[in-house]
Amino acid sequence: MNNKFFPSNFLFILIMILGTMFSLSSSHWLTMWMGLELNLMGFLPLMNIKGKMLEAEASMKYFIIQSMSSSVLIFTSTMIYSYNMSWYSMLNNNMMSSLILLSLILKLGGAPMHFWLPSITSHMPWSILFILLTWQKLAPLFMLSLMNSNMMVIMMISIMSTLMGSVMALNQTNLQLIITYSSISHLGWMMTMILFNSSLTLFYFINYIIISIPLMHLISSELGNHLFMLTQKTNMNNMIIISLILSLAGLPPLLGFMSKLIILISLIKMKLFLFTVMMLLGTLISLYFYLNISLMLMIKSYTMFKIPKNIKTYKSLISLNMLSSFIIYPMITMFIN
Known part of the structure; x- marks a missing residue:
């Protein structure tokens, strides 16, 4: 990491960890979504550690993809709430659960929605690549385990x-x-x-x-x-x-x-x-x-x-x-x- 900006990097790492923990400790779709967004806001600055143009491009691609999947997730969660009047209800609607599933797969970078991942990772430092391939998958995998269909x-x-x-x-x-x-x-x-x-x-x-x-x-x-x-x-x-x-x-x-x-x-x-x-x-x-x-x-x-x-x-x-x-x-x- 760039030692010149180490204090801010430490802050961003803490925000990223806090966002994931927020999602993992919640049973509420809205707070899980908030945790994912907090995690994203902490991880994006870390992608620009060296300040290169290719890193800025990669972080922009990552932001667009994650925002798209988060939008589908919060939209579907709101629709489920309007049907069941509860954020805690299990997913009993096939179309809604399929939309949430696809948004989580897009976040994880699983096939067939893996197209964004290689174009981003080829311009990353190894330390940030490790975080992306491990820690960033933890919260979406947890949310995926809550699916019941x-x-x-x-x-x-x-x-x-x-x-x-x-x-x-x-x-x-x-x-x-x-x-x-x-x-x-x-x-x-x-x-x-x-x-x-x-x-x-x-x-x-x-x-x-x-x-x-x-x-x-x-x-x-x-x-x-x-x-x-x-x-x-x-x-x-x-x-x-x-x-x-x-x-x-x-x-x-x-x-x-x-x-x-x-x-x-x-x-x-x-x-x-x-x-x-x-x-x-x-x-x-x-x-x-x-x-x-x-x-x-x-x-x-x-x-x-x-x-x-x-x-x-x-x-x-x-x-x-x-x-x-x-x-x-x-x-x-x-x-x-």
Whole structure:
């Protein structure tokens, strides 16, 4: 962050966190909407940290998209209130619940309304990209878990997000776009269980954050923004970043695999076999470009076993990622049984 304006940045971060907490602690559609708007007002100035023209353009696009989805959300909430005379009522009107669902999917950047996300993220600093792909999804996902209808629509959006995020990332050379499309794919996995068991969605979301924190920090500090930079010589321990990338891909026995396994077991128990196969197909496609990144890092074998200086901060997170089979698996059995 720009140290010259650090006090104001700290204020904006607090406003952003307060807005999300406002939405999470509410059971009232109007106050949830207010929390989302407060969060937006805190996040927009953070997108312009370096003051570049491309960042200003990205923040304007983000503002327009979020305002559009918020407008649909508050309009639909008002319509529901006019029918039921209550802000707390469950969504028993299919058309109204579909409109709220679409506005939340637009906020999240899920397929088929993901078109705005890559054009914004390609011009962002890595720290702001991390906030956008993790923290900014928390409140809309919570609101999505309150829906009590449109199960088939959410399942279709989950499949489309997983497949679209995987396919679109195949020909990308910008690492920020690859991470963005993979987050769309992971969003599909999070949404699979949002109506059945929201605690599993939270479990997947936390695991995604645990993997993303060290991965994005290492990429931003050592590797740069483009795939060809992966073959340049650095002082970074490549085996660590390869393990994080493969964990994001969902290879056993890493943490990302455990996240997917717990959802797959639940889907199979509910006898949603075709849905499970489609989700696995999306993961297999994404595995191709994750393995491509890992292979490019493995080419630098002469730097593979150097001990880096900046990895000490993330030792606990990386250890959890490596040892997840022994740590997380007992937790999985507790959840499923």
